[in-house]
Amino acid sequence: MPNKDTIVDVPTVNKIARLCRLDIPEVNKESLTKDLNNILGFVAQLDEVDTSNVEPLASVTGHKLPLRSDDVNDGNIEDLVLKNAPESSSGFFVVPKVIE
Amino acid sequence: MNDTSTLKPGHIQGETGIWEMVIGLEIHAQISSKSKLFSGASASFGSEANRNVSLVDAAMPGMLPVINEFCVEQAVKTGLALNAKINNVSVFDRKNYFYADLPQGYQISQFTKPIVGEGEIIVDLDNGEQTTIGIERLHLEQDAGKSLHDQHPTKSYIDLNRTGVALMEIVSKPDIRSPQEAGAYVKKIRSILRYIGACDGNMEEGSLRADCNVSVRKSGEEFGTRCEIKNLNSIRFIIQAIQSEAERQVDILEQGGTIDQETRLFDTSTGETRSMRSKEDAHDYRYFPDPDLLPLEFTESWVQDIKEKLPELPDSLKKRLVKDFGITSYDASILVEEKDYVDFYQQAANGRDGKLTANWMITELFGALKKDNLSFSESPITTENLGELISLISNGTISGKIAKEVFSEMMKSKKSPSEIVKEKGLEQVSDNSEILKLIDQVILDNQDKVNEYLSGKDKLFGFFVGQVMKLSQGKANPGVVNKLLKEKLK
Numbered sequence: 203m204p205n206k207d208t209i210v211d212v213p214t215v216n217k218i219a220r221l222c223r224l225d226i227p228e229v230n231k232e233s234l235t236k237d238l239n240n241i242l243g244f245v246a247q248l249d250e251v252d253t254s255n256v257e258p259l260a261s262v263t264g265h266k267l268p269l270r271s272d273d274v275n276d277g278n279i280e281d282l283v284l285k286n287a288p289e290s291s292s293g294f295f296v297v298p299k300v301i302e
Numbered sequence: 303m304n305d306t307s308t309l310k311p312g313h314i315q316g317e318t319g320i321w322e323m324v325i326g327l328e329i330h331a332q333i334s335s336k337s338k339l340f341s342g343a344s345a346s347f348g349s350e351a352n353r354n355v356s357l358v359d360a361a362m363p364g365m366l367p368v369i370n371e372f373c374v375e376q377a378v379k380t381g382l383a384l385n386a387k388i389n390n391v392s393v394f395d396r397k398n399y400f401y402a403d404l405p406q407g408y409q410i411s412q413f414t415k416p417i418v419g420e421g422e423i424i425v426d427l428d429n430g431e432q433t434t435i436g437i438e439r440l441h442l443e444q445d446a447g448k449s450l451h452d453q454h455p456t457k458s459y460i461d462l463n464r465t466g467v468a469l470m471e472i473v474s475k476p477d478i479r480s481p482q483e484a485g486a487y488v489k490k491i492r493s494i495l496r497y498i499g500a501c502d503g504n505m506e507e508g509s510l511r512a513d514c515n516v517s518v519r520k521s522g523e524e525f526g527t528r529c530e531i532k533n534l535n536s537i538r539f540i541i542q543a544i545q546s547e548a549e550r551q552v553d554i555l556e557q558g559g560t561i562d563q564e565t566r567l568f569d570t571s572t573g574e575t576r577s578m579r580s581k582e583d584a585h586d587y588r589y590f591p592d593p594d595l596l597p598l599e600f601t602e603s604w605v606q607d608i609k610e611k612l613p614e615l616p617d618s619l620k621k622r623l624v625k626d627f628g629i630t631s632y633d634a635s636i637l638v639e640e641k642d643y644v645d646f647y648q649q650a651a652n653g654r655d656g657k658l659t660a661n662w663m664i665t666e667l668f669g670a671l672k673k674d675n676l677s678f679s680e681s682p683i684t685t686e687n688l689g690e691l692i693s694l695i696s697n698g699t700i701s702g703k704i705a706k707e708v709f710s711e712m713m714k715s716k717k718s719p720s721e722i723v724k725e726k727g728l729e730q731v732s733d734n735s736e737i738l739k740l741i742d743q744v745i746l747d748n749q750d751k752v753n754e755y756l757s758g759k760d761k762l763f764g765f766f767v768g769q770v771m772k773l774s775q776g777k778a779n780p781g782v783v784n785k786l787l788k789e790k791l792k
Binding site: 217221223258263265266267268269271272273275276277278279280282283289291292293294295296297301 | 336337401
């Protein structure tokens with residue numbers, strides 16, 4: 203049973219925040235780490251159940267994935283698509299330069 | 303000492319000995335569907351910016367993906383053509399990363415349970431040898447959009463038309479040992495995809511791109527640390543990028559350094575690879591099953607139906623061409639590269655000399671098309687006309703030499719060979735009396751050489767044949783000329 207206090211530490215929280223592009227103020231990091239450990243510790247109680255012979259469950263409904271036929275029946279709505287864009291020009295989204 | 307000129311492809315001569323390359327490829331093949339993998343927007347290339355975008359592709363809140371059955375079928379078809387295991391249950395996962403042309407913030411892909419598992423293909427090398435390359439897996443995933451960086455000094459322009467278009471990622475095992483083998487592997491995959499119609503294989507338009515994983519080792523040692531070169535869109539670049547990356551790694555290792563596992567880009571202007579530093583965290587994708595999609599399931603009988611409808615594939619076609627037309631395995635491998643070539647060849651060679659037809663098609667026709675910068679579909683010479691030309695050679699109407707003249711006229715005028723032969727009066731002269739007349743003339747004009755020949759200078763025989771051919775303007779049947787000359791000069 204993992205110790206609920208040490209599932210994630212501050213450097214891990216920093217890494218997750220960077221991957222999620224979240225800017226977390228320095229003063230909040232300690233308490234956020236504590237909160238995360240509480241949540242993860244709670245969920246970790248599930249580890250008490252032996253699931254070694256159980257297939258991971260992808261759905262509880264028993265439904266099958268519906269398939270659609272290959273028809274073009276959407277699109278041609280540039281105006282709608284661009285409507286919420288902070289900036290657009292001649293049909294393109296315009297964003298700060300991202301170049302490799 | 304090892305001489306570098308005898309180095310095998312894929313080997314690098316270093317200070318400390320010979321290094322061997324270990325290469326694995328990830329090919330991204332765009333599926334030739336009309337609509338996208340999870341939306342009904344068009345998957346076509348070259349539309350106005352953001353025209354082929356639905357609210358699903360733009361990742362508007364509340365939109366749900368619904369999978370395209372045709373795309374699933376193409377993945378299964380490709381799996382079967384790669385002799386691979388088909389997984390009747392597979393799962394879609396979210397691959398999380400941020401980029402301006404990925405509005406969802408994740409790519410829907412397949413991670414732990416792909417639709418297709420292990421397989422293998424046979425690859426034909428330039429030296430006529432074959433090698434088997436293992437397939438690790440094939441999975442379905444969404445393509446990303448396109449960013450244009452040259453429209454504005456401080457801004458990037460984003461077009462989501464390609465966002466959500468269906469891709470198959472075909473992952474090879476690290477079985478490839480030289481850049482040339484990597485090129486041949488891509489060529490074979492491309493050929494198979496085009497035969498079965500799953501992907502148009504157009505590398506210029508980006509329908510087929512490859513990421514190359516490259517490492518080096520001394521023969522027999524464990525695999526070294528690999529680097530991944532991203533997004534190569536031509537076979538030539540794949541070959542160049544692998545060679546230069548492997549040389550870079552050998553240089554570092556021989557100077558006592560270590561290779562950092564990283565993603566690199568190939569700079570086509572310098573012919574070298576460089577690090578993509580911004581992707582440092584890129585491999586931490588935090589995959590998890592996409593809660594918007596149930597597992598993809600299909601029945602074995604559906605797979606069998608697809609299997610029965612598979613067209614004849616290059617390998618079996620190649621064997622059949624060798625058997626039915628008596629051509630070499632090498633010629634056959636060139637002809638089966640494209641479905642269009644095989645169809646053309648089979649029709650032209652039908653009921654004719656298969657070897658002669660293969661020679662004319664591969665050497666003359668392919669050569670002429672290349673010279674005139676024409677694609678195969680633009681060929682001015684139809685399969686009927688090439689077949690007719692072969693018949694004219696085989697039945698002795700024209701000589702091989704005259705045939706070349708007729709051929710270049712066919713390239714220019716698109717006329718049938720018999721029309722050209724008639725118009726220009728190029729029929730081969732096989733009639734004894736006409737050829738004898740020519741022979742008499744040559745003997746009369748070259749009395750001194752005749753005497754030399756008769757006194758033992760046998761080598762002059764070729765000279766007389768040449769003179770007769772010249773006099774006939776190339777139209778005399780060389781066989782008949784030979785026979786009659788021998789009798790005449792006894």
